[in-house]
Amino acid sequence: ASGGPEDLGQHAPRRMAIMSEIEEQERKIVNEFCHLLEKSKQLFNGLRDLPQYGHKQWQAYFGRTFDVYTKLWKFQQQHRQILDIKYGLKRWQIGEIASKIGQLYYHYYLRTSETNYLNEAFSFYAAIRARGYYSKASKEESLPYSHRSDLMVKKLRYYARFIVVCLLLKKMKLVRDLVRELAKQIDDYTATYEPEDQLEWSLVLGEIKSFIDADNLVNVVDLDSSSIVLSHRLSPLNTPPMEKVPSSHLSLQEILIIGNCCDQTGGGTAQVKFSELTLDMFRMLQTLEREPQEDATQLYDAS
Numbered sequence: 316a317s318g319g320p321e322d323l324g325q326h327a328p329r330r331m332a333i334m335s336e337i338e339e340q341e342r343k344i345v346n347e348f349c350h351l352l353e354k355s356k357q358l359f360n361g362l363r364d365l366p367q368y369g370h371k372q373w374q375a376y377f378g379r380t381f382d383v384y385t386k387l388w389k390f391q392q393q394h395r396q397i398l399d400i401k402y403g404l405k406r407w408q409i410g411e412i413a414s415k416i417g418q419l420y421y422h423y424y425l426r427t428s429e430t431n432y433l434n435e436a437f438s439f440y441a442a443i444r445a446r447g448y449y450s451k452a453s454k455e456e457s458l459p460y461s462h463r464s465d466l467m468v469k470k471l472r473y474y475a476r477f478i479v480v481c482l483l484l485k486k487m488k489l490v491r492d493l494v495r496e497l498a499k500q501i502d503d504y505t506a507t508y509e510p511e512d513q514l515e516w517s518l519v520l521g522e523i524k525s526f527i528d529a530d531n532l533v534n535v536v537d538l539d540s541s542s543i544v545l546s547h548r549l550s551p552l553n554t555p556p557m558e559k560v561p562s563s564h565l566s567l568q569e570i571l572i573i574g575n576c577c578d579q580t581g582g583g584t585a586q587v588k589f590s591e592l593t594l595d596m597f598r599m600l601q602t603l604e605r606e607p608q609e610d611a612t613q614l615y616d617a618s
Contacts, residue, residue: 344394345402351387352412358383359415362422377423384416407455407466410448413439414473421480428570428600430548430607433483440477449473453507464508471500471516478523479590482597484607487527494523526589530597550606572599 358380365373391398398404417439424432449470455463474497481490498520505513587594
């Protein structure tokens with residue numbers, strides 16, 4: 316009869332070979348993930364040295380960075396189960412990758428004024444919130460105490476960046492929700508870790524609230540008193556048709572906006588700002604941009 320000890324013994328080497336092959340494949344997957352992760356960090360850190368304008372100086376580098384992050388994102392999606400078990404991939408680490416991709420899109424938007432990249436940044440930031448990638452950041456027991464504190468700071472920075480993107484997209488209802496969530500996260504952070512940067516985060520929260528208040532001094536409403544969110548970006552509705560002129564080899568390449576950090580009276584009072592955006596820059600930027608390619612009725616949520 317088959318299936319006796321002799322048969323089991325005969326199949327053992329084959330099973331061991333298969334197991335060894337599987338382990339080798341898993342090891343290669345983990346190594347490739349580590350390689351892509353390290354490469355992505357190196358490229359991302361190099362972005363800060365790039366000039367803010369001049370396409371030839373920065374566009375190729377951005378392209379390489381996008382390529383690596385795209386590969387990294389797809390790779391972790393395809394091999395999530397193996398990376399969970401063999402690498403110990405945490406949800407906050409996935410969130411960190413998504414956050415970096417959101418930052419890439421946002422900085423590409425800043426250099427091009429292409430609002431569709433702003434939408435892409437929003438998509439990644441919104442996914443982080445919807446999927447709760449940072450939801451257990453303060454309870455990550457596998458990390459040392461100081462690392463948990465650093466992770467909470469990353470979470471707070473993510474919230475601040477998400478709020479900036481939502482402000483630029485005029486998603487004011489979501490902005491207010493995020494500000495409330497950020498305030499709670501700051502309270503949790505300061506109560507748990509008693510950090511040295513406690514005052515700084517309180518100032519950040521104050522800046523956000525002041526910025527929102529300053530940008531909404533006048534509330535525009537329609538006939539039934541519902542708030543209307545105004546956009547100052549270029550669209551077919553507010554852009555006059557171009558005049559027919561003789562063909563020219565000249566084309567607009569760059570627009571540099573020089574902002575003012577102080578008030579116009581010369582009193583030296585700092586202008587309302589949040590992150591790198593002063594209120595005047597926030598408004599001027601939008602007048603030189605086109606509306607994102609979306610249905611205008613779906614673009615902005617209500618205030």
